[in-house]
Amino acid sequence: MLNNYSNERQPPNSKPKRERKNVSFDILAAPASDAPTIRKLAAAAASDAPTIRKHVSRSKSEGPVLNLKASRARDAFIKHNNDREIGGRVKLAEGHIIEARNVDALQFFSTHHDYRRGKIREDYIPTFPKGDELYKNSTLTPGAEFQKAMYDDVVGLYCVNAKNEPVTIEMIGNYREAGVSEQLLINLSKMKITQPLPIQCFLIPFLLNCPDQDIVASAPTGSGKTIAVMLPLIELSIRAKKFECARPPHAPYVIIVGATRDLVHQLCLDSLRLANDTGIKIKCAYGEYQREANARHIREGCDILISTTGRFVDLVDKEDVLVQHARYLAVDEADKLVTDELIQDLKLVLENRIRPDVVHALFSATFNEAVLGILPKLLRNNFIRVELQTESISPTVRQKFYNIEPFDRKEELPYDIKEFMHPEQYRVPKTIIYGEGRRTIDYLAIYLSMKGIRSISMHGGRSQSQRNDAWSGFINGKYQVLCASNVAARGMNFPDVVQIINYDAPIDFDTYVHRIGRAGRLGFKAQAITFLNPTDTQQMILASHIVPALKKLGQKCPLWLKTMANFITFGTQDDINVYL
The missing domain is CATH 3.40.50.300 (P-loop containing nucleotide triphosphate hydrolases)
Structure with a gap:
């Protein structure tokens, strides 16, 4: 049963004690009709529970699955449900249910931020296969351009x-x-x-x-x-x-x-x-x-x-x-x-x-x-x-850029752009989306999962065990998309990544090189998509480094990107300082 509270008789003149247990809820819902309900429940649980693990995945038959683990999450869900309990399950909508299972509190807090103490509990012990x-x-499987990229293009x-x-x-x-x-x-x-x-x-x-x-x-x-x-x-x-x-x-x-x-x-x-x-x-x-x-x-x-x-x-x-x-x-x-x-x-x-x-x-x-x-x-x-x-950016990575105005909504761009879908197999290729800000990265992972794309987030706000699970699951094919901060930009090896999306542009050219360097390895063809704001001075400086790199590689450069670069190239340092 879902009831996790003790019903034992209490001593006279004493307040009834409530047994605290962590509960994990799996919400199974259809991607189109019940997405608002899931978002509503997630927001309610996040505001009511001290610790939430936001993680979204999807199976072919069940739709997105949102796992929420928290000691008081049960109350949040019951408050938004008027249906009756059925054998340890709460009916959410016709054909959809909430399943509850007990979770060991010690195990839970060992892999999460302990907000009660304001610090991370160091109870994680990494394991490696043998x-x-x-x-x-x-x-390591070489790609079609392996000989050219790894040997012929090396001066x-x-x-x-x-x-x-x-x-x-x-x-x-x-x-x-x-x-x-x-x-x-x-x-x-x-x-x-x-x-x-x-x-x-x-x-x-x-x-x-x-x-x-x-x-x-x-x-x-x-x-x-x-x-x-x-x-x-x-x-x-x-x-x-x-x-x-x-x-x-x-x-x-x-x-x-x-x-x-x-x-x-x-x-x-x-x-x-x-x-x-x-x-x-x-x-x-x-x-x-x-x-x-x-x-x-x-x-x-x-x-x-x-x-x-x-x-x-x-x-x-x-x-x-x-x-x-x-x-x-x-x-x-x-x-x-x-x-x-x-x-x-x-x-x-x-x-x-x-x-x-x-x-x-x-x-x-x-x-x-x-x-x-x-x-x-x-x-x-x-x-x-x-x-x-050789070139700092692999010639097998095709770079594309999109002009985004300051107040344009970018939420649906990763899903709407045609390059995001495989042209023949109608599936999402292995993709890394880089963003700035933990909430933005989590939101992207949840949003794409609602669209039926198996996604996971990885950033500094997640515990180390969660981060390890995220990149290993991405490498093993459990997830199609990894939404990440710069913790996944340097040195990390993700085989078979064929697409990089800079949802938020990097702050400098070195970070840009490291980000798109996660794709197009060993001669595989890949593409890197970057969203740029033409009125942002920091991104103008970035554009002034990108344009010469595109010229060296012989790749197309849009006119508006050249304009961004020229503003920095031909402006004086005093002109630049006005906008910095």
């Missing part, structure tokens, strides 16, 4: 030292030439990876054979930087373990720092695939990972640690991680960490704790001039800089 399950959805490798003097580089033709362990080659074959990409041809032998030089490497999104970094670092850890002396179990050889929790989680998963059956212990650390469990897992043995900056600093400060034995410090999406001054903070924490000869390796798809100017202060004087000379 054995053959590791390689599920890990195979070359630009390599200079700290004094901007050209440097001769060593290259390999295949993975076996690098001298890596046989087990690593087996693991690569399980991932259907047989031939190194251009950036891998240089980075793998460099990291293996040059232990006394720092490196800064830049290559476009989807060019194979993860394997180029992780493969040699795992091989170096294998070699070090053969000759190791007394070393504490929580003193890793390699430390890898990522810009976001989601990137760290995915890097750990990719590394586990490469290091399977090699004896190398890889651990991750990031916020919302239950602190005591995180430290305990690392103390059980850690050869390679992959972490976010904040959690890593905390672990080092509490001596749950010892860095004295670390030989390599790699930073993924390094330009983001440099811009946010996180690397500077990291260096201060590691000062006098880490070896002075530790190798620093910084990687990203974008390094602007401001970031490059800071790097000499962070690295040794003999560092080298490598750049894969």
Whole structure:
């Protein structure tokens, strides 16, 4: 029955006690007729309940399903229903019902924001598959334009030292030439990876054979930087373990720092695939990972640690991680960490704790001039800089732009534009929609689900377990559309994504490059759609960078977009400051 309250007799002169339990409701309703009812119930529950998990999905026969979990959600739904209870179900409309089931409160609050305390409860412990399950959805299938995009369009490798003097580089033709362990080659074959990409041809032998030089490497999104970094670092850890002396179990050889929790989680998963059956212990650390469990897992043995900056600093400060034995410090999406001054903070924490000869390796798809100017202060004087000379945006991604006036309603644009539907199969291709603001992103996911499109949201307001479930469900095909903030813009690998929609335009060109770089990987054709406001000055600055990129790629540029770019290009700095 739906009644979750205790009917036991209470002592005299005492108020009846009500037993509190969390209840999850599944609303099954037709997409057209009952959508207003579902929205009304969702709004009522959200205003009445302290904790709501808004999540919308759809099955072919049942229509959209809106799951609401909250301790007082039951009252909100009963208040909007006058029908009678039927065997533990409440009748909502003819042919549609609300099903109720008990939910363990401890389990519920372990994956949600605890608004009662104003903070996130760190009770989440990530899990990773083992054995053959590791390689599920890990195979990389090349697209029709693979040879052209990954090899033919590459002009070359630009390599200079700290004094901007050209440097001769060593290259390999295949993975076996690098001298890596046989087990690593087996693991690569399980991932259907047989031939190194251009950036891998240089980075793998460099990291293996040059232990006394720092490196800064830049290559476009989807060019194979993860394997180029992780493969040699795992091989170096294998070699070090053969000759190791007394070393504490929580003193890793390699430390890898990522810009976001989601990137760290995915890097750990990719590394586990490469290091399977090699004896190398890889651990991750990031916020919302239950602190005591995180430290305990690392103390059980850690050869390679992959972490976010904040959690890593905390672990080092509490001596749950010892860095004295670390030989390599790699930073993924390094330009983001440099811009946010996180690397500077990291260096201060590691000062006098880490070896002075530790190798620093910084990687990203974008390094602007401001970031490059800071790097000499962070690295040794003999560092080298490598750049894969090709277009920053993949030529297989067709870019389209829509002129949106300030007060135009954008809610229905993702559903109405004809490019959103597959022209032959009449289905929605795997799509990522980027937005600004958590409510906007949640609204988009709910709206598209009401339209029958399986969608999920991913942003900083969701717990880490929800974010992991969102991107893994999107990769596995459970959802057709991922509505996300910039937490899913950098470093994340989403196979088979063929469409990017910038519902809210990014704030700068680097973010634009990272966003549309989630699609069109390994030679697959894709398209990127961006909504722009021609009167927004920040977007005018963005347009001034987009127009030259379109010209280099030979793609069409609408006249109104050129006008936006010209306003910034031909205006003086004083003219621009008036509007900023």
